[in-house]
Amino acid sequence: MSELSVQLYTLREALEADFEGALAKVAALGFTQVEPFQLVKFADRLRTGLGQTGLSAPTTHIDVLGGNQDEIYGIAVELGIQTIIQPYVDPARWLTEADVSQVASELNAAGKNAARQGLKVGYHNHHFELESMINGVHALEALAAQLEPEVVLEVDTYWAYAGGADVPALLGRLGGRVVALHLKDGDGTLDITKQVPVGSGVLPVWDIIAAAPDALRVVELDGSETDLFDAVGASREFLLADGAR
Numbered sequence: 617m618s619e620l621s622v623q624l625y626t627l628r629e630a631l632e633a634d635f636e637g638a639l640a641k642v643a644a645l646g647f648t649q650v651e652p653f654q655l656v657k658f659a660d661r662l663r664t665g666l667g668q669t670g671l672s673a674p675t676t677h678i679d680v681l682g683g684n685q686d687e688i689y690g691i692a693v694e695l696g697i698q699t700i701i702q703p704y705v706d707p708a709r710w711l712t713e714a715d716v717s718q719v720a721s722e723l724n725a726a727g728k729n730a731a732r733q734g735l736k737v738g739y740h741n742h743h744f745e746l747e748s749m750i751n752g753v754h755a756l757e758a759l760a761a762q763l764e765p766e767v768v769l770e771v772d773t774y775w776a777y778a779g780g781a782d783v784p785a786l787l788g789r790l791g792g793r794v795v796a797l798h799l800k801d802g803d804g805t806l807d808i809t810k811q812v813p814v815g816s817g818v819l820p821v822w823d824i825i826a827a828a829p830d831a832l833r834v835v836e837l838d839g840s841e842t843d844l845f846d847a848v849g850a851s852r853e854f855l856l857a858d859g860a861r
Contacts, residue, residue: 621647621651621834622647622649624642624650624652626835627844636668639669640669643671645848649674655697656688659695673696674699675697676697677701679704680730685726685730689729689730689735693733699738699770704742707748710745716758717762727763727766736766738795768794771790771796772836774801777819783820783824783827784820784823796832797833799821799824799855802819811839811840813842813850813854814851837851
């Protein structure tokens with residue numbers, strides 16, 4: 617796969633200092649796609665920056681459950697974004713079957729609203745949706761079982777691993793619901809400073825990709841002890857080094 621995306625949260629400090637310059641550096645690394653965060657906050661700068669760099673944004677992170685959905689969907693349509701991903705739901709809401717059912721209901725309602733604009737809504741996990749078990753399955757899987765077809769998943773493979781999941785097996789069970797993967801690496805702990813370029817940590821990256829071969833591959837590091845642009849570039853080189861995989 618020649619086209620990869622990068623979650624811009626990885627480069628949040630560089631974006632705050634020089635938004636357009638940071639996007640230009642991403643493009644210079646060879647990326648053609650990015651995944652913005654805080655879409656409403658950065659909408660004006662994305663309008664300018666994406667146009668200047670030729671980058672596209674097929675997905676974005678934004679609190680769609682707590683935000684103004686009409687505004688969010690309008691910006692997404694304008695920028696050519698197709699999937700709006702809920703990046704987080706309070707860990708306290710993943711402990712019971714009733715709580716997970718309520719999260720599913722809220723995502724389904726947002727998804728129906730988005731579909732009217734030709735958009736999809738998705739959910740992105742952290743570790744706690746995998747640590748929590750509902751009726752013998754990971755809470756993330758309990759959620760997936762209650763989602764309408766128009767609601768999709770972006771599986772953060774590192775956080776799923778840190779939460780105790782067998783990630784390739786998890787992806788196999790979730791199937792076509794998974795439209796994107798967050799690919800990051802590290803020592804498998806919750807310490808974000810231990811995250812490293814993809815391919816240089818403990819995650820079985822190629823087994824993970826093989827379990828969801830059609831999902832968009834989004835490079836992300838929540839933090840690192842190395843330069844984040846260098847880490848993003850090294851991740852891209854690893855993921856493209858063996859195109860036959």
